[in-house]
Amino acid sequence: MKLEHGTPMDIEGESMRIIQAELEARGIVLPPDRAAVVKRVIHTTADFDYAEHLRFTPGAVEAGVAALKAGTPIVTDTNMARAGVSAAACGRLGAERLCCMADPEIARRARERGTTRAAAAVDLWADLHPEAVFAVGNAPTALLRMAELMEAGRLRPALVIGVPVGFVNVVESKERIWSLCRARDIPAIVAMGRKGGSTVAAAICNALLYQAAGMR
């Protein structure tokens, strides 16, 4: 059995070299501003489909990095995604990691309004942090509610990370948010198609955070 020995950072560097080599073997050349995000998502999933499915509005990476440098909070739609966002990088930048999905008050509001907890959570964050970085890895209803609030002028994210995973409403929710962000010049990174998830959402946040904090 062949095993590499080294620190976690050595292993990560070796992984990134393998990913780069396999991208080249597939004839894929990533735009320089997007390469770190795409490669970190592949590192997190071992799935090269993301090299084709991740879409970026022009300047999305730059906008996300600038927002995080300024300490903009990151709102996630699952506690799992929140747990995957680098606490060390957020600490350096003074950026909070926010999620309220487990809050009983959100469950109460969702019942009251006949909506999902994810949508009720978006309403809360639109009041508290309408210009946050919003990272959605799970709930298409969060993206759809964000689109409504963006159209109503109640939400203007510094960056939308739209990567829910699944089989029902997911593709449609990503197409909707992508069109809207394009039309309104709101920075967005979206994984078109069915794939995504909390680990993907966290990986995109981390790629931006590491650049913002000068950690990689």
Add this chain to the structure above:
Amino acid sequence: MKLEHGTPMDIEGESMRIIQAELEARGIVLPPDRAAVVKRVIHTTADFDYAEHLRFTPGAVEAGVAALKAGTPIVTDTNMARAGVSAAACGRLGAERLCCMADPEIARRARERGTTRAAAAVDLWADLHPEAVFAVGNAPTALLRMAELMEAGRLRPALVIGVPVGFVNVVESKERIWSLCRARDIPAIVAMGRKGGSTVAAAICNALLYQAAGMR
């Protein structure tokens, strides 16, 4: 835009029907005891590769469900996986969700021993809960340390969930733990190859927990 409306449970049921239909279209027939686990992993990743890559030792699902019914704790190698394991199901069963990766004492032990935090964490759990359900979604070094302790008779998991993701040591660590579990008759569910991750680890735990708690 076509959108399904309904409760999260309706949406999950519809997702599972789509997954079943696409499995049939691919000519894949899942053994009944394993179907719930495989389908929940596909539900979590939108990646049908798992229908081929997930391997189960004979009786692994039954052993995992029985252990969780008895309130056996679940140890994870990331806080992200821990956050993804159903708190509601664990609450019903009295099963704890355990992870110590963020504990400064683990970082100290890892430095002292020249190992990874994940391996140092396995040492701790081998002392505290050697018969836990161990779910590894990230760190191949956790699986490799588990193999060493299992060979030394210091660890006898109720179930090994071996699904780390990545490009360096990952495939080898999964082959090692798979062979060892087969040889020693230790229940195991392993995602062969590079793919896996914290969401996959949590999804497997949840499929077993829902069966154990009668929640689906």
